[in-house]
Structures are given as C-alpha cells and as structure tokens.
Amino acid sequence: MAGERILVAKVGLDGHDRGIKVVARILRDAGYEVIYTGLFQTPATVAAAAVDEDVDAIGLSMLSGAHMTLAPLVVEEVRSRGSDIPVILGGIVPDHDLDALHAAGIAAVLTPGTTADEIAAEVAQVLALR
Numbered sequence: 001m002a003g004e005r006i007l008v009a010k011v012g013l014d015g016h017d018r019g020i021k022v023v024a025r026i027l028r029d030a031g032y033e034v035i036y037t038g039l040f041q042t043p044a045t046v047a048a049a050a051v052d053e054d055v056d057a058i059g060l061s062m063l064s065g066a067h068m069t070l071a072p073l074v075v076e077e078v079r080s081r082g083s084d085i086p087v088i089l090g091g092i093v094p095d096h097d098l099d100a101l102h103a104a105g106i107a108a109v110l111t112p113g114t115t116a117d118e119i120a121a122e123v124a125q126v127l128a129l130r
Helices: 018-029 043-052 067-080 095-103 116-128
Strands: 005-010 033-036 057-062 087-091 106-110
Touching (some): 005 043, 018 116, 043 057, 057 067, 067 087, 067 106, 087 116
Parallel strands (some): 005 033, 005 057, 057 087, 087 106
C-alpha cells in the first residue's frame, strides 16, 4: 500500500461532498495518498488529472442519479488516454444497475452502509487485481 495514490472526484452537478471527504480521510488513514479534485468535475478533467497524477485508482462519488452516464464516461476517458486505471464508484446506486456498471468497466461499487474497513478492503482488492 505504501506509495499507492487514489484520486477521488465528484463528477457532474452533484454538490454533496461530505461523503467523499469522509472517504478521502478513510483512505488516507488506511495509508493511501489521496488527491481530491473537488466538486463539479467532468469525466475528461477527472481522467486527465488521474493520468497526470499517475494514480493507482480513481474513486467517484455520485449521489445525483447520473452514475449510469457519468461513471462509464470516466472509464472511457481514462481508456482513451491509454491508461487502465481502475474506477471505483461510491454512492446511491440501485442493485439493478450493478451488472451494467461492471460491464462498463467499473471495478467496484460501494453503496450506503459500507463501513470504513470495507472501503479500505475493497480498494486494496481492486489494486491487487491491477
């Protein structure tokens, strides 16, 4: 885990950032270097920052219901830059969307109620598969 870098981002018009700040702290406390891009990012800006910062994973937080559109676009933007950085999604995601998100390249989905230990373990598992 030493030296692994995670970029966390809010994509789209969702202005609720308390959760992503909590997740950033959880990841920091688990030993990751965390880069938070802030609110109102586009898929292109997230992908560019992730590639420029040479991160090991991207964490997206979405509470707006736009996860089926925006999360796959982040994956596409990352791949279009020649990178295979895994994208992890957290937020309000209905169970019936999980298969489609995985098929679109989302490495993992964390939903409400996921504990801090589970978040750290899921990120570690995604990184181990890289």
